[in-house]
Amino acid sequence: MKKTLAVSLTALFLAVTGPALAAENTQQNKMTTCNKDAGDRKGDDRKAFMKECLSAKKMTQQEKMTACNKEATGKKGDDRKAFMKQCLSAS
Incomplete structure (x- = not known):
């Protein structure tokens, strides 16, 4: 009984x-x-x-795609592809 109680309390502690x-x-x-x-x-x-770095929220993939697309305005072809690859892989 004591062992069951101890295991239950441990599980509850970890869950919380x-x-x-x-x-x-x-x-x-x-x-x-x-x-x-x-x-x-x-x-x-x-x-x-x-302060700014620690409070910054990480962008979702969709937000990142939108921001990168906006920055890529005017780029075409391989230049745009390379830019998008670099932009989307940045943290």
């Missing part, structure tokens, strides 16, 4: 904290990426960059 841990890990990954992208920035410039 699992999504929170995943969100924390995502935030850590975002922090790591933003720190790397901040480079040699210092002071207020770095603070402003980090």
